[in-house]
Amino acid sequence: MxxxxxxxxxxxxxxxxxxxxxxxxxxxxxxxxxxxxxxxxxxxxxxxxxxxxxxxxxxxxxxxxxxxxxxxxxxxxxxxxxxxxxxxxxxxxxxxxxxxxxxxxxxxxxxxxxxxxxxxxxxxxxxxxxxxxxxxxxxxxxxxGSPLEMIQLLQTPWEKRFKICLELVNLLHYLANSPMGSIALLDFQPRQFVLVDENLKVTDIDDATMEELECKTDKDCALEFPSRTFAVKCSKAGRCTGINEKRNLFNAYRFFFTYLLPHAAPPALQPLLLDIMNATGDLRYGINETLEAFQNVLNLYKSGMNHRRRLLYLKDYMLIEGYRLNETNDGYRCWPSYNHRGCVLSVHNSEEAAEFCSKNTNCHHFIIGHQRTWTGRLLATFTSSTHKLIPDVNSRVYMKKPSNVKK
Ligand SMILES: Nc1ncnc2c1ncn2[C@@H]1O[C@H](COP(=O)(O)OP(=O)(O)O)[C@@H](O)[C@H]1O
Ligand SMILES: [Mg+2]
The missing domain is CATH 3.30.200.20 (Phosphorylase Kinase; domain 1)
Structure with missing residues (x-):
């Protein structure tokens, strides 16, 4: 009503x-x-x-x-x-x-x-x-946009969750250096953000402040959160300089990074992510160092995370070039998948896809098309049962050789 x-x-x-x-x-x-x-x-x-x-x-x-x-x-x-x-x-x-x-x-x-x-x-x-x-x-x-649904985001592939965190870090970098000075979002919560074409955007900024607290001593600059308090220095000019940037960063850590960043991350990235979590959670990093650390993670991820060059698993598969399968929704599932009804994952190359398929007994084929994720990784669809092949110049099918199919 x-x-x-x-x-x-x-x-x-x-x-x-x-x-x-x-x-x-x-x-x-x-x-x-x-x-x-x-x-x-x-x-x-x-x-x-x-x-x-x-x-x-x-x-x-x-x-x-x-x-x-x-x-x-x-x-x-x-x-x-x-x-x-x-x-x-x-x-x-x-x-x-x-x-x-x-x-x-x-x-x-x-x-x-x-x-x-x-x-x-x-x-x-x-x-x-x-x-x-x-x-x-x-x-x-x-x-x-569409409201940010954290529960839904928790179920999406790590790459998408990393993108949201990276976009947030880019935003905080801009706010710390905005034409109006360093801006803090006082009411910083996921519900103040929306997604527009899967891009994170802040929409509620009526609580933004450009002022940094006035102070006489460092004591006046305590930055308080329910879980902990940080000490910020009082500058000679009598301002808690840097407090806005710190406030935003800790909020990004507690409302976004802790939920979205470490969970189900590629093992090779976990040490770097742990470092980001610790450094932002303790406010040891400022926004510049945080942005740099995120860019390092992105570069390593894009490089294939030192994925081995030797083809260990791919030799167990037959390649059928120029085809796709007519029905990929055969009940074979994995989590978190790009497609909720099947098993679609991003991979660096066909060897990485072959490794995944070989380590999962019910996986018998995978298909790699021309679609790529935002980082440029390939999307591979994994399936278990036999399907009809359909010609498709943009796609190739890899089938486990009969000798490698466990009965
Ligand atoms: N541009 C937008 N597109 C879609 N939904 C939006 C947009 N802006 C805000 N919303 C939704 O409306 C809600 C209220 O807007 P908001 O600016 O946060 O108002 P309030 O200051 O009352 O919190 C948000 O939580 C968000 O879900
Ligand atoms: Mg709001």
Whole structure:
């Protein structure tokens, strides 16, 4: 009910305050105009197919189609959300509480207009409506993502989980060196992120701060988390310099790395990953060293992790070039697979695939096509039963030689 109430308010606000009226006053409210082609209030009047996507403490997000069919996300204040309702309960001022929440979204839009990075959600435009006094309404038009589901991510192959962590590290590197100074995300949790085409992007940045704490002594710079506290130095200028970068990094460690990074990682990478875990968990590394360590892992992974050159296992397979199998969903499964109904893994080469197949008794064939993962590794499909071969120039089938098939 609450959701529908808010959706109705948003819809009415779209209809009432859009267009010329809605745009009025915009120039006084914004430091600089958005680039050409940015969406505005007028575009909101043509939005169709509105649907609920998500909501948090302060904001409500809907998806909708622009006139050209493109889908975007619309963020507005969640009047039935905890932030506004708690405030109203406390102060009894509906308009005041709405304005306070609107200010947060306004701040977010302003930040999104300044900060541009692949790890930050793209702002397509915004609509400020001050025509419906005493209300002042803000709608942010963003690229549409899908909420980050940690439970689902835990079931995906390590390579995908590593990508999310690496993208996060790239984002934190940008935030530590942003045009506005070193930025900390105070409300740093997986639910403030979304995936857009499998790329991690932060969407909730109304809690971002560019200020580093003022201090008199080092004691004023204690960086506290539920599990531990870190000492940060108070600079001569009276600031806890570096505290923002450290806060982000430890949050990345506790909310992302611990869940996504070490679990089911390739054995050859485990010592490096353990090092990253220890160094970020103790804040021994800053963001530069962390980024460097992630790049080392990526390079080693791309190189095939010193996979041996001698072909030990491949000789037990017959190669049938230019074919694939017509049905690969034969009940043979492995975990975590790229395909939930079968067994699809990324491999450095056919020898690595042969090794996997030989070590798993029910695996009798594997197929390597032209598809590659984001790191450039090949995708191999493993199967157990015999299938019909279909010509396919982009694919090759490897069959265990009869003498090697255990009965
Ligand atoms: N661009 C987007 N695409 C898809 N879902 C989004 C997008 N932005 C936010 N969401 C979803 O909406 C929720 C609320 O947005 P958020 O900015 O986090 O608001 P709040 O400040 O209330 O926490 C998020 O947790 C996320 O699931
Ligand atoms: Mg949020």
């Amino acid at each position: 609450e959701r529908h109430g808010d959706m109705m308010i948003l819809l009415t606000s779209l209809l009432v305050g859009s267009g010329e009226d809605g745009a009025r006053g915009e120039d006084q409210l914004l430091p600089r105009a958005m680039g050409q082609g940015a969406l505005g209030c007028k575009d909101l009047t043509y939005i169709s197919g509105l649907q609920y996507v998500g909501s948090g403490f302060t904001k409500l997000v809907l998806r909708g189609n622009l006139l050209n069919g493109k889908e975007i996300a619309l963020k507005s204040v969640h009047n039935g959300g905890n932030d506004v309702t708690r405030c109203v309960r406390r102060y009894g001022d509906l308009t005041g509480c709405g304005t306070l929440a609107t200010y947060k979204l306004h701040k977010e839009v302003t930040l999104l207009r300044t900060l541009r990075h692949p790890g930050i959600i793209t702002l397509h435009g915004h609509c400020y409506e001050n025509s419906i006094a005493p209300d002042f309404r803000v709608t942010a038009m963003l690229e549409l």
